[in-house]
Amino acid sequence: MMKNRIILPVALIAFSFLFSSLKKPDKPIFGIKVEVEESIYKFEPANNGAGPVWCHGNTCIVRNGDKVIASGLETIKGAKPLNNIRWMLFQRLDKEKCWELIQKDEKDRTREPCPIGRLNDGRVFLSVNPTLTEPDQYDGPAEPRILQFDAANMQSGYETLIPEWEGHPEFTEHSYRSFSVDATKNEMILFQNIGYTHAEWTFCDGNGNWVSKGKLHWPWGGEYDKPQPIRVCYPAVQLKDSQVHFLGISDIEEPNQRWRDYKFNLTGRKWDYDFRKLYYTRSEDIRTGKFEEWVEVADREKTAGGIFPCDMWIDPDGKAHILWTERALDERLHKEFFPDEKQSYALNYGIIENGKVVFRKAVMLSNKPNMILPGRGRFQVTPENRLFIFYYVHSENNEFRENRIIEVMPDHSFSAPVKLQLQRPLNRFFTATVRAGSEPSEIIDVYGKDDKNEMRYVRIRILPTR
Numbered sequence: 001m002m003k004n005r006i007i008l009p010v011a012l013i014a015f016s017f018l019f020s021s022l023k024k025p026d027k028p029i030f031g032i033k034v035e036v037e038e039s040i041y042k043f044e045p046a047n048n049g050a051g052p053v054w055c056h057g058n059t060c061i062v063r064n065g066d067k068v069i070a071s072g073l074e075t076i077k078g079a080k081p082l083n084n085i086r087w088m089l090f091q092r093l094d095k096e097k098c099w100e101l102i103q104k105d106e107k108d109r110t111r112e113p114c115p116i117g118r119l120n121d122g123r124v125f126l127s128v129n130p131t132l133t134e135p136d137q138y139d140g141p142a143e144p145r146i147l148q149f150d151a152a153n154m155q156s157g158y159e160t161l162i163p164e165w166e167g168h169p170e171f172t173e174h175s176y177r178s179f180s181v182d183a184t185k186n187e188m189i190l191f192q193n194i195g196y197t198h199a200e201w202t203f204c205d206g207n208g209n210w211v212s213k214g215k216l217h218w219p220w221g222g223e224y225d226k227p228q229p230i231r232v233c234y235p236a237v238q239l240k241d242s243q244v245h246f247l248g249i250s251d252i253e254e255p256n257q258r259w260r261d262y263k264f265n266l267t268g269r270k271w272d273y274d275f276r277k278l279y280y281t282r283s284e285d286i287r288t289g290k291f292e293e294w295v296e297v298a299d300r301e302k303t304a305g306g307i308f309p310c311d312m313w314i315d316p317d318g319k320a321h322i323l324w325t326e327r328a329l330d331e332r333l334h335k336e337f338f339p340d341e342k343q344s345y346a347l348n349y350g351i352i353e354n355g356k357v358v359f360r361k362a363v364m365l366s367n368k369p370n371m372i373l374p375g376r377g378r379f380q381v382t383p384e385n386r387l388f389i390f391y392y393v394h395s396e397n398n399e400f401r402e403n404r405i406i407e408v409m410p411d412h413s414f415s416a417p418v419k420l421q422l423q424r425p426l427n428r429f430f431t432a433t434v435r436a437g438s439e440p441s442e443i444i445d446v447y448g449k450d451d452k453n454e455m456r457y458v459r460i461r462i463l464p465t466r
Helices: 001-020 257-269 331-337
Strands: 031-042 062-064 067-075 083-095 100-104 116-118 122-126 145-150 157-161 180-184 187-195 198-204 209-219 232-240 243-250 277-283 296-297 308-315 320-327 343-351 356-366 373-381 387-394 401-408 426-429 444-451 454-463
Touching: 031 067, 031 083, 062 116, 062 145, 062 444, 067 116, 067 454, 083 122, 083 243, 116 180, 122 180, 157 331, 180 232, 187 232, 209 356, 209 454, 232 308, 243 320, 257 331, 296 320, 296 356, 308 373, 320 373, 343 373, 356 387, 373 426, 387 426, 387 444
Parallel strands: none
Antiparallel strands: 031 454, 062 067, 067 083, 083 100, 116 122, 122 145, 145 157, 180 187, 187 198, 198 209, 232 243, 243 277, 277 296, 308 320, 320 343, 343 356, 373 387, 387 401, 426 444, 444 454
């Protein structure tokens, strides 16, 4: 009898543990309401290697009070690539039911979409990079400019600001530029790449003076077959309290000669790019012109995987919250070079504090075939510093597509996801981010596209905690 009395409680405990492990995830602790889902404009592909969402890491939408402003692209009919597009500006008032085209470029040509930012003093800025070439030239020099608008009257024209740089950099239409503002201090910073060696940067203070400028040199790839600088592209950049935080991905031609030769035999293409190392750096005070040593946040070099930065937010304590995607390996090389490795896909969240990665966790991980896969994501910060993630999920064949939202809790755990019932889920998108001067908000303004040649807008409201 004593034996039974001991075994029975143990069995009940084991059963209870098993039952609890099979419980469904907790219900979301917040609600959402999709208030608007609509088209802004349709576009013709420019076939120049870029597109309306190509300036990853930046944003092309900002919110200014009850007004939302977005930049778009117009493909110039009959113009030859690469510089065959012009910028457009749209706005929408919350009380209105449609978008209005308010201004567009009538004379210059460029290649890439134009990042946008707004300041609390009522100014809106557009980062442009018009070419200095003739219409029949394929590529060549360009001149970075900042266009300044009045948020209260966006139709009233603009002032052209010419950033000041260190020396005379040779800019081209391939800018890979990053534009960020500190709305509370009325400051801004612009990065623009020069070839495969470095980025030029320039900082404008609250008085409108370009008081600091310099070069951000890329990390060194000494381990490659041919040692070289590791160009860093598509960064998420935040300027806050004179600090600059920079999170970007390696973007160089395939450095592994064996893999490069193998891929050439498959594709017949001499070039193929490496997006396999995620890097972070910061400047404690950009006025000094000094940046800290590069931090390698994630690395998929051994199995030719893939990484892409999504977003970054600097919290009130100065910690950098980061978001990125990872793919474990390149399927083309799998069988020949690393047949025992397993494929996986992840949307990852992490925290960097004092130059060190102190936390990382998958928002969503898929490591089996025929599974739902995570896509890219963006942060949304509320006035109470609650942190949400808007992200995309899809099946391998893209027959299933969906956008979801989760909350990052104070202990860095995640709420259960809320699934959005959208007519057309967005796979590439921008949000009205604090990195571009939009205020923290319970409204998530999303601007992006699916597989159609159309730019769309979704307004989502985070409802009070249940």
